[in-house]
Amino acid sequence: MNTPILTVSELDVSFTQYASGLRTRTLTGIAGLNIEVREGEILAVIGASGSGKTLLAQAILGILPRNADVTGEIRFRGERLTAARRRRTLGREISYIPQSVTNLDPLMPVGEQVRIGLDPKTAHQEQSRLFARYGLASEAARLYPFELSGGMLRRVLFATSVRDTVRLIIADEPTPGLHAEAVEEVLRHLRELAADGVAVLLITHDIVSAVSVAERVAVMNGGRLITVEPAAAFTGDGDGLGHPFARDLWRALPQNRFSIGGVEWH
Amino acid sequence: MSTATDHRPRLRARRDVVVSLSTVVLLVTCVVAGHLFLDDTALRPNSALRLLPPSIGHPFGTDHLGRDLFTRVVKGLALSLGIGVLTAAISTVISAVLGICAALLGRRVDGVISWLIDLSIGIPHLIFMILLAFTVGGGIPGIVLGIAFTHWMSLALLVRADVKQIRDAEFILVARGLGRSSLFIACRHVLPLVLPQLLVGFVLMFPHVILHEAALTFLGFGFSPQTPAIGILLSEGMPHISSGMWWLAVLPGLALLLLVLGFARLGDRVRTVLDPATSNG
Amino acid sequence: MALTVSGLSYGYAGGKLLYRDASFRVEAGAVVGITGPSGSGKSTLGALLAGDLRARSGEITIDGAPLPRRGFRPVQLIHQHPERAVNNKWRMRSVLRESHEVPQETLDLLGIRSEWLDRWPAELSGGELQRFCIARALHPATRYLVADEMTAMFDAITQAQIWHALSGIVRERGLGMVVISHEPALLDRLCDEQIAVESFRD
Numbered sequence: 001m002n003t004p005i006l007t008v009s010e011l012d013v014s015f016t017q018y019a020s021g022l023r024t025r026t027l028t029g030i031a032g033l034n035i036e037v038r039e040g041e042i043l044a045v046i047g048a049s050g051s052g053k054t055l056l057a058q059a060i061l062g063i064l065p066r067n068a069d070v071t072g073e074i075r076f077r078g079e080r081l082t083a084a085r086r087r088r089t090l091g092r093e094i095s096y097i098p099q100s101v102t103n104l105d106p107l108m109p110v111g112e113q114v115r116i117g118l119d120p121k122t123a124h125q126e127q128s129r130l131f132a133r134y135g136l137a138s139e140a141a142r143l144y145p146f147e148l149s150g151g152m153l154r155r156v157l158f159a160t161s162v163r164d165t166v167r168l169i170i171a172d173e174p175t176p177g178l179h180a181e182a183v184e185e186v187l188r189h190l191r192e193l194a195a196d197g198v199a200v201l202l203i204t205h206d207i208v209s210a211v212s213v214a215e216r217v218a219v220m221n222g223g224r225l226i227t228v229e230p231a232a233a234f235t236g237d238g239d240g241l242g243h244p245f246a247r248d249l250w251r252a253l254p255q256n257r258f259s260i261g262g263v264e265w266h
Numbered sequence: 267m268s269t270a271t272d273h274r275p276r277l278r279a280r281r282d283v284v285v286s287l288s289t290v291v292l293l294v295t296c297v298v299a300g301h302l303f304l305d306d307t308a309l310r311p312n313s314a315l316r317l318l319p320p321s322i323g324h325p326f327g328t329d330h331l332g333r334d335l336f337t338r339v340v341k342g343l344a345l346s347l348g349i350g351v352l353t354a355a356i357s358t359v360i361s362a363v364l365g366i367c368a369a370l371l372g373r374r375v376d377g378v379i380s381w382l383i384d385l386s387i388g389i390p391h392l393i394f395m396i397l398l399a400f401t402v403g404g405g406i407p408g409i410v411l412g413i414a415f416t417h418w419m420s421l422a423l424l425v426r427a428d429v430k431q432i433r434d435a436e437f438i439l440v441a442r443g444l445g446r447s448s449l450f451i452a453c454r455h456v457l458p459l460v461l462p463q464l465l466v467g468f469v470l471m472f473p474h475v476i477l478h479e480a481a482l483t484f485l486g487f488g489f490s491p492q493t494p495a496i497g498i499l500l501s502e503g504m505p506h507i508s509s510g511m512w513w514l515a516v517l518p519g520l521a522l523l524l525l526v527l528g529f530a531r532l533g534d535r536v537r538t539v540l541d542p543a544t545s546n547g
Numbered sequence: 548m549a550l551t552v553s554g555l556s557y558g559y560a561g562g563k564l565l566y567r568d569a570s571f572r573v574e575a576g577a578v579v580g581i582t583g584p585s586g587s588g589k590s591t592l593g594a595l596l597a598g599d600l601r602a603r604s605g606e607i608t609i610d611g612a613p614l615p616r617r618g619f620r621p622v623q624l625i626h627q628h629p630e631r632a633v634n635n636k637w638r639m640r641s642v643l644r645e646s647h648e649v650p651q652e653t654l655d656l657l658g659i660r661s662e663w664l665d666r667w668p669a670e671l672s673g674g675e676l677q678r679f680c681i682a683r684a685l686h687p688a689t690r691y692l693v694a695d696e697m698t699a700m701f702d703a704i705t706q707a708q709i710w711h712a713l714s715g716i717v718r719e720r721g722l723g724m725v726v727i728s729h730e731p732a733l734l735d736r737l738c739d740e741q742i743a744v745e746s747f748r749d
Contacts, residue, residue, distance in 0.1 A: 048702035050672060207703060221702075252703035255732035260707045265736065436632040439599045444646050444686065445619030458636045 004078075005168050005199035006037040006060070011072035013055050013064065013223075029055045029068065030223045037168065042190060042200040044210035044231070046249075047220035053203045056220075057172045060201075061096055062086045077167065091117045095161040097171040101153040104145045104160070111141025114159045130159040134189070151182055158189050168199045175209055187213040207234070207253060219246050279538035286532040293528055297347060300340035308334035309341070309494070317506075320513050327513040329502065339518045342496040343525060346476045349410060353479075354471040356414040358421065358464055365425025366452050366460070369433055379426075383419050391416055395478065399487050409488050413478050421467040428460050462540045470533035473526040480522060496522050548575040548610050550596065550622065550691045550723055555605030555747075557588075557595060565591055566747035569605070573691060573723045578714075580738035581727045587744050589727045590627075593695040596725060597624035609690060623684035627696040629676035633668045639679055640664040646683040657682055657712045674705035681713055691723040699728065710737065 013029035030052040037043045047053045058064045060074055062083060074081045076089060090096075105113055114130055115123040131138055134155040145153055154174075161169065171190060175183040187209055194200050204210050210217055211234040219226045227243035234241065237257070238250035251257045258265040312332035320327045326335035368379035386394075399412035432438065433456075441451050476496075482488045483497025491498055496518055503514030550573040558564035565588035573579045583589050594600040596607060598614045607614050609621050626632040633642045643649045643664070654661070657678045668676060677697065684692060694713075698706035714737065717724050726737050734741050 048674075048705065049700060051702075205702065249703050252707040253732065254707075254730070254736040258707050258710070258736050260704060260711055263711065265707075265711065436626050436628070437634045439594075440624075440626075440632055440680075440683070441645060443597055443599065443620045443623060444683070445617075446645065455634055459634075 003039045004036050005039055005076065006035075006201065007073075007075040007078075008033060008035045008056070008060070009073045009075075010034065011056070011059060011074065012070070013052070013059055014069050015065070016067045016069065026069075028223050030059070033072070033225050035218060035225065035228075037199040037201050039167075039199055040194050040197045041216070042194045042202055042214040043216050043218060044202045044204060044214035045218045045220060046204060046207055046210050048205060050222075051220040052223040053205075053220050054172060055223075057096075057170050057201070057203050060170060061090065061094070092163060092165050094168045094170070095163065095166045097157060097161045097169060097174050099173040101145070101150065101157060104153060104156065106145050109142050109144055110148065110153075110156045114141070114156065116160065117163070127159075130162065134159050151185070154182065154186065158186075162193065166193075166198055168201070169193060170201045170203070172203045173205070174202070175204065175206060183209055207249065208255070217246075219243070219249065221245065279535055282535040283532070283539055286528065286535050290528045290532050293525055294347060297340055297343045297525075300337075301344035304337045304340055308337040317511055317514075319511075320517070326517040327511075329499075329514060330506070335499075335513065335517065338494040338499055339496070339521050341494040342499055342518065343521060345494070346479055346496055346522070346525070349406065349479050350472050350475045353410045353413045353417075353475045354468050356410065357418045357471055357475075358468045360414065360418040361421035361425055361467060362457070362460070362464055364418070365422040366429050366456055368422070368426045369429035370448055370452055370456065376426075379422075383422055386416070386419050392481070395482065396485070396487050399482060404488060406489075409479055409482055412482065413475050417471055417474060417478075421464070421471070424463060424467065425460050428463055429456055432456065432459060466533055466537045466540060469529060469536060472533070473529040476522070476526055476529075549573060550610075550725075551606075551608045552596070553606050553608075555595065555602050555607065557591065557600070557602050557605075564748075566744070569747035571742055573725055575610070575690065575723045576718075576721045577740065578717070578724045578726060578738045580734035580741040581725060581744055582729070582731065582734060582741055583744035585729060588747075589729075589744050590695050592744060592747075593624055593693045593725070593727050596691075596693050597622050599624065619686065619688055621688055621690040622693060623686065623689045623691070624693045624695060625677075625680055625684050625697045627699055629673055629680045630668060632680050633676060635668045637668070638664070639666055639668065639671070642668070642679055643683055646686050649682045649685070653682055653685060653716065656716055658708065674701050674709065677701070677709060678712075681709070685716060685720075689722065691725070692717065693725045693727065695727045696729070697726075698733075699730070706733075 011030055011033040015027045015029055016024050017027060033052075033056065035043070035045075035056075045053045045056060055064065055068075059068075059070055060081070062081075064070065076085070076094065079085065081089075086094075104110070111127055111131075114127045118126050127141065128138055131141060136152060136155055136159070140148065140152065145156075148156065169190070174186050174190075183206075190200050190202060190213055202210060202214060207217075211231045214231045216228050217231050217234065218228045226245045229241050229243065229246050232240070234246075234250050238247045241247045241250060248261060251259050310333070312328075315324075315328045315332035315334075317330055317332075318324055318328040324334050324336060326339055329335055329338070364379050364382070368376045395412045395416045397412075398415055399408035402408040402411050438451055438455055441455060479488070479495070480497035480500065483493075483495040484501045485497075486501070489495050489498060491502075499518040500515055500522075503511075503516075503518065506514045507516075552572070553570045555569040556564055556567050558566075569592075571579070581589050581592060591600065595602055598607075598616075598620045614620065614622070633639075637645075659675075659678050659682060663671060663675060663679075671679075681697075692713075698709050701709070710733075716722075726734060728734050
């Protein structure tokens with residue numbers, strides 16, 4: 001259970017932008033990031049918008065904007081993740097669960113979308129199995145995305161992303177604006193996948209759901225990895241947390257002390 | 267997925283802007299310098315020099331009254347430029363005011379302005395222009411107003427559409443909540459945001475204006491025949507083409523074409539840089 | 548002295564009614580939370596309270612007077628995305644001045660540094676921008692604030708910092724405040740009273 005699936009070392013992401021005229025300037029997105037996700041583990045990456053957590057996902061998937069410069073190394077199952085290797089593994093061994101259900105094709109029945117990339121001989125059978133697994137009625141396969149509710153679309157997204165061959169799942173903010181029950185359902189699916197041995201990289205700004213589902217929680221701020229803490233340490237007053245930033249972050253939650261630094265509420 | 271933008275076409279467009287801007291600046295400088303420094307004596311009729319072909323002394327040849335054609339073309343282009351700036355400016359201001367008012371002042375004002383735009387588009391261009399020029403009484407005011415009042419519609423429609431997109435923006439709702447008037451919002455919030463659009467509109471209008479000025483004077487609605495306007499040069503030169511004196515019409519025509527194309531290209535490139543979505547660079 | 552909503556009904560053209568005959572009051576000095584899942588009409592209610600939208604039927608009054616149609620509105624709305632609520636072509640100093648000359652004391656309380664005043668919006672983080680939006684909303688004539696998911700986009704520390712600062716000011720000035728949020732824990736911390744927007748449905 002301890003084989004590393006994804007290893008990111010010394011990752012730097014920077015952007016070249018046009019400042020004025022023909023002059024350019026460089027912006028840092030991620031600086032010197034090291035991270036590892038092991039088999040069967042859920043690693044949560046938390047951070048505010050602009051902390052670089054979404055860039056991390058894009059760097060792994062090779063979908064950064066074209067003006068981005070990337071240095072450092074990303075290894076998948078021990079081998080360097082090159083552009084050619086990405087083409088072979090994306091959608092088969094590496095899966096991406098996007099932020100929004102608008103990533104589904106509005107003009108294609110959802111069943112057909114789930115069958116994309118499956119072995120044509122067994123695709124229908126496999127799709128029915130996935131539908132059953134995610135609690136979707138088999139009749140729903142013929143429906144278009146606009147005919148399904150938001151919750152059902154989210155399950156379809158999972159069904160399109162998950163294959164038997166998958167070893168790594170990258171979930172980018174899979175729970176934005178969802179109410180508690182829907183969040184719990186998404187997290188349950190992630191937990192099930194991890195139990196099957198899949199490595200899950202969960203990117204989110206929701207500390208509470210990150211802590212409830214992950215083993216380890218990586219905290220990012222301003223493009224840097226501040227600390228990686230065991231999820232179990234995010235409890236009570238957070239005294240078990242090693243890094244002061246993680247402690248402040250935990251204590252600042254309204255359900256905890258709602259404090260800033262040492263300053264208490266009221 | 268977030269949209270990945272490729273910056274290379276935009277960079278290329280930026281270089282193009284620099285190139286076409288330099289071309290236009292060079293042309294304009296030549297015309298203005300020529301206008302200021304060329305000797306006016308070359309414009310006096312001289313029967314000894316009638317209808318000479320192009321030579322070193324008279325690069326564009328001379329006309330049927332023995333006047334130096336190059337000097338006349340430069341003076342004509344200078345006049346065109348002056349009229350062009352004035353007319354395009356007036357037209358841009360009309361577009362900005364009407365476009366912003368239509369989008370910002372509610373449904374009734376929008377209805378009236380849209381009706382006005384449709385009406386103005388519906389009337390044939392050239393006829394409307396000639397009528398206007400005639401009403402004002404010819405000369406520079408006639409030409410300027412005639413062209414300005416017939417060229418504001420498409421830019422006004424663009425401005426109106428642009429402002430409609432931003433009028434419900436949160437920062438404008440905030441401004442209203444803070445008690446700011448529509449005039450304040452139009453001048454301080456909306457105008458700076460549509461300024462690039464207006465700039466492009468102005469530059470793109472310029473070649474149109476110059477061509478129409480030439481057309482109006484060519485047709486005889488404009489200046490007295492002594493004025494060295496490009497349109498008058500062309501209409502004087504046309505009858506001589508058949509008798510082999512091609513330079514009288516071709517050279518002024520080419521000079522006009524160069525200036526017009528220079529501005530058209532510049533406007534096009536500037537638009538690409540400011541808004542890469544509207545063109546494929 | 549209260550912000551009073553009585554018999555308010557509203558729905559988008561062609562859609563179902565978001566609220567039917569909704570009534571509630573926000574006393575000056577009180578903090579009222581509005582809860583509900585996304586898409587339930589919380590933000591629309593905020594826009595109605597601030598006068599950005601007009602109700603089809605029903606009445607909103609401020610300390611007894613109807614919401615003014617022109618001029619300054621004593622109910623100020625603070626939006627979820629501060630970068631959309633400021634004109635990105637304005638320096639921050641002008642953004643504040645559009646409202647009023649914000650006293651140094653208020654800037655200090657909100658943690659706005661003086662060097663930020665000369666910056667463009669793009670040169671500030673979301674949390675920093677939101678402090679400006681709050682300062683701008685704290686006009687001397689403001690009686691009520693509506694905070695629509697004001698800190699939903701920020702990390703927990705930034706969220707706590709902003710609320711610490713704002714609730715002090717609100718208490719001192721005796722302003723009434725409506726807090727719109729999908730996060731129950733936050734509302735539990737901030738509010739004297741909570742209303743579920745679904746309760747206006749029927």
